[in-house]
Amino acid sequence: MKILTCHRPGGAFGYISDGWVNALLSKGHQARRWDGNKESWDIFDPDLYIGCSGHRQDIPQNRRAKVAIHVNPYGPVDLKSINESNDSITWVLEQNPDAVFGYGDEEDRLLWSFWDEKHGITWIPMPTAADICIFNRDLDENKKTHDIVYLGGRWDYKAITMDSYLIHALKTLGKSFVVHGWGDWPQDICSGGIADDMAADFLNSGKIGPCSAEKHTHLYGIDVPERMFKVAACGTLVIHDSVPAVKRYIPSIVVAQNPDNFVDLCRHYIENDDERVQLIEKQKSEVLAAHTYHHRMHTMLSSLGFDDAATSMLG
Numbered sequence: 001m002k003i004l005t006c007h008r009p010g011g012a013f014g015y016i017s018d019g020w021v022n023a024l025l026s027k028g029h030q031a032r033r034w035d036g037n038k039e040s041w042d043i044f045d046p047d048l049y050i051g052c053s054g055h056r057q058d059i060p061q062n063r064r065a066k067v068a069i070h071v072n073p074y075g076p077v078d079l080k081s082i083n084e085s086n087d088s089i090t091w092v093l094e095q096n097p098d099a100v101f102g103y104g105d106e107e108d109r110l111l112w113s114f115w116d117e118k119h120g121i122t123w124i125p126m127p128t129a130a131d132i133c134i135f136n137r138d139l140d141e142n143k144k145t146h147d148i149v150y151l152g153g154r155w156d157y158k159a160i161t162m163d164s165y166l167i168h169a170l171k172t173l174g175k176s177f178v179v180h181g182w183g184d185w186p187q188d189i190c191s192g193g194i195a196d197d198m199a200a201d202f203l204n205s206g207k208i209g210p211c212s213a214e215k216h217t218h219l220y221g222i223d224v225p226e227r228m229f230k231v232a233a234c235g236t237l238v239i240h241d242s243v244p245a246v247k248r249y250i251p252s253i254v255v256a257q258n259p260d261n262f263v264d265l266c267r268h269y270i271e272n273d274d275e276r277v278q279l280i281e282k283q284k285s286e287v288l289a290a291h292t293y294h295h296r297m298h299t300m301l302s303s304l305g306f307d308d309a310a311t312s313m314l315g
Contacts, residue, residue: 001301001309004034004046004065009055011153013070016226019131019293020050026133027294027312048304051095053088059095066304067097068124073104073111073222082216082223093119099304101126104222105248111222124303127249128226129291130233137204139235139280147270148177149206149236151199152227154190155183162212165241165256169210169263175270178202203234207270210262211240221245228253229291232283237276239265249291252282 003024008014024031034041034049036057049059052070059067069092072084084092092100100115101124102108112123130136148170154162170177170189179185180194180202194202203209209231217223224246228238232250239254240246241262246253254269256262269276294313301310 001029001048001306002044002046003029003031003048003050004041004044005031005050006034006052006055006057007036008033012225013052013055015131016128017050017052019129019133019226020297022131022133023293023297023313027315029309029312048301048306050300051097053084053092056091061096066099066306067095068099068101068300068304069095069097070126071100071102071112071115071123073102074115075111075113077111077220079111079216079220097121099124099300101300102222103127103224105245107248108220108222111220122303124300126296126300127291128224128229129293129296130226130229130287132233132288132292132294135200135203135230135233137200137234139277139284140204141273141277143205144207146178146206147175147208148173148266149203149209150177150179150181151194151203152181152212152225153183154181154185158212158214159184160215161218161241164259165262166210166212168259169266172263173267173270175267178206200230200234203231203236206236207276208239208266209234209236210266211238213241213243213246217243217245221248224249229287232280232287233292235280235284237269237280238283239269250283250286252279252286254279 005017021031041060046065049065049067073079074084099122102112104125105127106125115121115123179190181190182193211228231238242256254265256265298310298313
C-alpha cells in the first residue's frame with residue numbers, strides 16, 4: 001500500500017507522524033512525506049493521504065486516494081483555544097476528506113461530534129502511542145544511571161502544570177536528574193537539547209520518567225502526550241501528574257493526586273527497586289499490547305476500508 005503524509009513540521013506532531021510512517025514502513029508499506037507538489041503526488045499515486053488541519057497542504061481534488069485529516073475538537077463542549085478554528089473547519093471541508101481523526105479515545109467522541117453530525121464526516125479516535133521502531137528498550141537496572149529523566153519542551157501554557165508538578169518535584173527531591181528539552185526552561189533544570197538518535201537510550205537511563213500534561217488534558221483527558229507511551233516502552237517507570245484518564249491506556253500507570261503526592265510517589269519508586277521493576281514490566285507490556293503506532297495505523301486503515309493493510313499492521 002502507498003501512503004503519503006503531510007510535510008514534517010517541528011514539535012509534537014512531527015514526532016507523532018514520524019511514528020505513523022515508521023510503523024507503516026516496518027510492515028512493508030510505501031510511506032513518505034509529501035512535498036505539496038501535484039507532480040510528485042501523481043508520480044507516487046497514493047492509496048491514502050494523511051493530512052493535518054494545523055499543517056495544511058491543499059490536497060488534489062481529482063484523486064483516487066482516500067484522505068484522512070487530523071483535526072482538533074469540534075463539538076458541543078467549549079474547549080476554548082483547543083477547539084478547531086472556523087478557518088480550519090472551512091479548509092478541512094474544502095479538502096473533501098473521507099475521515100478526520102483526533103487525539104482522543106472512543107469515550108471522547110462527543111468532543112469531535114460536529115464533524116459527523118453537521119458535515120457527515122467520520123471521526124476516527126487516534127490517541128498518541130509509542131513509536132516502537134525507535135522507542136523500545138529492555139529494562140536493565142545496570143543502565144539506570146539517573147533517578148529521574150525527562151525529555152520535552154516548556155513554554156507558558158505547558159508551565160501551568162509542569163511547574164507545580166515536575167519542576168516542584170525536581171527541586172524538592174534531592175535526587176539525581178537529567179532534563180533535556182527546548183523552550184523556556186530554568187537554566188538550573190535543563191541541560192539543553194539532545195539528538196533524536198540518543199532519545200531512546202536517554203529515556204532508558206532513568207529509574208523513573210515523570211510525565212506532565214497540559215491544562216486541557218487535565219480537564220478533559222484528551223490529547224495525552226505520547227511521552228508516557230515512549231517512557232514505558234523504553235523500560236522506565238511512568239509517574240503521571242493528575243490526569244486519571246491516562247489509566248484508560250496504561251492501567252498500571254502511577255497517577256498523582258496533587259503536586260505533593262507526585263513528589264512522594266517519585267521518591268517511593270526511586271527508593272524501592274523491586275516494586276519499581278515489577279511496575280515497569282507491567283506498564284511496558286500494557287503499551288506493547290495495545291498502544292503502539294502499529295495499533296493506531298491498524299485503526300485508521302481498518303476504518304477506511306483497507307482491511308488487508310490493517311491486518312498487516314498487527315501481523
